[in-house]
Amino acid sequence: MLRGMSDNVSSGLMLVVSGPAGSGKTTVCDRMLATYDSLGRVITSTSRDPRPGEVDGVDYYFFPPETFRQMIANGEFYEHAEVHGQGRYYGSLKREIDAKISAGIDLLLNVDVQGAATYRLAAQNSDALRGRVVTVFIQITPEQVRERLATRQSDDEAEIERRIQTAVKELTEAPHYDHVIASGTKEEDFARLQAIYEAEKAARA
Numbered sequence: 001m002l003r004g005m006s007d008n009v010s011s012g013l014m015l016v017v018s019g020p021a022g023s024g025k026t027t028v029c030d031r032m033l034a035t036y037d038s039l040g041r042v043i044t045s046t047s048r049d050p051r052p053g054e055v056d057g058v059d060y061y062f063f064p065p066e067t068f069r070q071m072i073a074n075g076e077f078y079e080h081a082e083v084h085g086q087g088r089y090y091g092s093l094k095r096e097i098d099a100k101i102s103a104g105i106d107l108l109l110n111v112d113v114q115g116a117a118t119y120r121l122a123a124q125n126s127d128a129l130r131g132r133v134v135t136v137f138i139q140i141t142p143e144q145v146r147e148r149l150a151t152r153q154s155d156d157e158a159e160i161e162r163r164i165q166t167a168v169k170e171l172t173e174a175p176h177y178d179h180v181i182a183s184g185t186k187e188e189d190f191a192r193l194q195a196i197y198e199a200e201k202a203a204r205a
């Protein structure tokens with residue numbers, strides 16, 4: 001795919017990976033980061049509580065909801081979203097992303113579907129990001145959502161049911177992305193994301 005890529009040749013590329021909860025975003029993104037020294041991580045900010053084992057500044061930046069709302073009002077995020085109607089926020093800090101892209105670092109961003117949609121629009125209006133953003137949607141069936149969240153064992157039954165309903169709605173978003181991966185095995189999903197990243201890099205070389 002060819003897009004406006006003549007400007008800003010020394011800037012990095014931003015690979016935005018999205019999909020329903022349980023689609024395997026975190027799994028495939030972790031493997032990309034372990035494989036490519038050229039690829040850096042955007043640490044997502046959230047107002048939810050840490051899950052067991054998650055560390056502030058490593059897995060996410062954790063902020064209390066009130067602080068998060070103030071940061072949104074200050075315009076400190078490229079994208080932010082409130083999910084599940086529970087006052088739970090996610091976002092990506094402008095200052096972190098701009099500094100890395102300008103330094104020529106490729107970034108991998110793991111965001112939910114609302115975040116990706118907002119991000120796509122924000123990127124069109126940002127000199128730092130225009131032409132540098134590649135969006136990827138991981139598509140799964142409702143049955144796959146159930147299997148994967150049950151395996152993970154960090155979500156109770158009501159949460160899994162809510163996430164399945166959300167996932168069904170989110171699957172209609174796929175046509176808005178640059179690339180869609182119909183999820184198969186972990187190995188297959190990783191190979192597909194690798195191919196997308198390498199092709200997009202080659203197109204800009």
Ligand SMILES: Nc1ncnc2c1ncn2[C@@H]1O[C@H](COP(=O)(O)OP(=O)(O)OP(=O)(O)O)[C@@H](O)[C@H]1O
Pocket residue numbers: 019020021022023024025026027028148149151152183184185186187189
């Ligand atoms: N391709 C796959 N096939 C089968 N299971 C998978 C696959 N990818 C990930 N999983 C498993 O599904 C569960 C959810 O994966 P993961 O946490 O990566 O999803 P996620 O999209 O990041 O979820 P969330 O948005 O809730 O953080 C994990 O137990 C993971 O090991």
